[in-house]
Amino acid sequence: MNRLTLTLVTALAPATWGTTYLVTTELLPVGHPLLAGLLRSLPAGLLAVLLARRLPHGSWWGKVLVLGALNIGAFFPLLFLAAERLPGGVAAAVAGAQPLIVLGLGANVLGERVRPVSAAAAAVAGAAGVALVVLGPAAALDFWGLVAALGGVTATGLGMILTKRWGCPSGVGPVAYAGWQLTAGGLLLLPLTFVVEGPPPALDAGALLGYLWLATAGGIIAYTLWFRGIQRLPVIVPGLLALLSPIVATLLGVLIAGESFTMVQVAGILITLAALVGGQFAARPRGTPATAVEQSAAPVAVR
Numbered sequence: 012m013n014r015l016t017l018t019l020v021t022a023l024a025p026a027t028w029g030t031t032y033l034v035t036t037e038l039l040p041v042g043h044p045l046l047a048g049l050l051r052s053l054p055a056g057l058l059a060v061l062l063a064r065r066l067p068h069g070s071w072w073g074k075v076l077v078l079g080a081l082n083i084g085a086f087f088p089l090l091f092l093a094a095e096r097l098p099g100g101v102a103a104a105v106a107g108a109q110p111l112i113v114l115g116l117g118a119n120v121l122g123e124r125v126r127p128v129s130a131a132a133a134a135v136a137g138a139a140g141v142a143l144v145v146l147g148p149a150a151a152l153d154f155w156g157l158v159a160a161l162g163g164v165t166a167t168g169l170g171m172i173l174t175k176r177w178g179c180p181s182g183v184g185p186v187a188y189a190g191w192q193l194t195a196g197g198l199l200l201l202p203l204t205f206v207v208e209g210p211p212p213a214l215d216a217g218a219l220l221g222y223l224w225l226a227t228a229g230g231i232i233a234y235t236l237w238f239r240g241i242q243r244l245p246v247i248v249p250g251l252l253a254l255l256s257p258i259v260a261t262l263l264g265v266l267i268a269g270e271s272f273t274m275v276q277v278a279g280i281l282i283t284l285a286a287l288v289g290g291q292f293a294a295r296p297r298g299t300p301a302t303a304v305e306q307s308a309a310p311v312a313v314r
Contacts, residue, residue, distance in 0.1 A: 014244070021240025022252045024233040029259025031229060033267060038221030040212045045204040048087030050222045053197025055230030059190025065183055067191055074177055075191040081170030082234075083196020088203065089163035092156070137254045137286035143279025144261050171249060174241045189234040251287050258283055 012020070039047055060066070067075045179188050214222075241249050258280055 017240060017243055018248060018252070021236055021244065021249055022255055024237035024240070025253045025255040026259050027228050027233045029256040030263060031225065031256075032260045033263045034221045034224055034229075038217040040214070040218055043208050043212065045088065045200060045208050046211055047222070047225060048083075048090075049197055049200045049204045051225040051230050052083050052087070052193045052200065055226040055234075056190045056193025056195070056197050059186050059231050059235070060194055063184060063187030063190060065187040068180070071180055071191075074173075075195050078170055078173060078177075079192040079195025079197075080199055081166045081173065082192055084199030085166040086163050086170075087196070087200060089159045089166065092159040132289070136289070137251055137283050140279045140281075140283030140286060141254050141257050143282065144258060144276045167253075168250070171241050171246055174238055175246050179242060185235045185239040186231070189231060189238050192238070193230060193234060254283050254287065 035044075035047060179185075237249070240252075261276065261280075
């Protein structure tokens with residue numbers, strides 16, 4: 012699979028996550044965001060582990076716990092706390108800062124060589140584009156909501172970096188790798204969900220369909236594609252691709268939920284898309300041919 016194809020396939024993950032807001036508001040019971048996170052992660056993770064028939068070994072038990080905590084267990088509660096205390100547009104705009112976080116961590120932790128000016132410009136443009144799409148004149152700020160939102164994107168940014176740094180155990184496929192992290196994150200969410208939200212409510216057919224979508228398309232499938240892309244692509248690339256999530260959420264709100272759409276939002280989408288394309292060139296060191304970058308971005312098997 013060449014780099015362009017891999018990038019497009021990886022982009023399906025954040026694009027799928029962009030459906031989460033619509034599914035949550037239209038199908039899921041109100042006041043149970045942690046339950047949504049739990050059902051999105053734990054059943055999908057256990058199913059993936061069952062299908063792959065592989066368990067972590069040695070030091071990977073600890074690594075999987077850390078990755079699952081960062082990518083799933085910490086991210087979901089912080090995401091939902093931010094959603095409760097901030098308007099959705101503000102929370103999504105803060106999430107647009109993730110490429111900058113990933114760019115800084117990638118340079119310092121992974122030592123990845125990128126074109127720094129171009130990469131930073133793409134990250135800033137992407138964050139600005141998302142802000143234009145999702146922020147409105149009535150956007151309000153809340154200190155703890157902002158802290159939660161920044162904590163969530165920092166957790167997933169660090170999770171991306173460690174996923175890239177640690178690679179994948181030899182002989183372990185992407186389904187098993189995603190299943191390990193989803194299961195670890197889900198197990199961390201399990202007690203928190205029952206302590207904070209109590210027993211789950213009665214679920215109708217719409218809620219069951221919504222949870223099924225989150226666990227399959229938004230869970231096992233999306234995270235399998237996502238973690239494989241993180242391992243094989245320069246880390247700034249998936250960092251920018253994550254911006255697709257609020258863009259898709261906004262478009263679905265317009266097309267399905269009947270929300271309004273302005274020329275400012277159109278400009279924001281165009282800026283974000285330009286940042287995504289520009290980021291692909293920023294991820295390539297100056298003077299390095301594409302084939303060399305693809306080879307250097309290949310995952311390293313770790314035993």
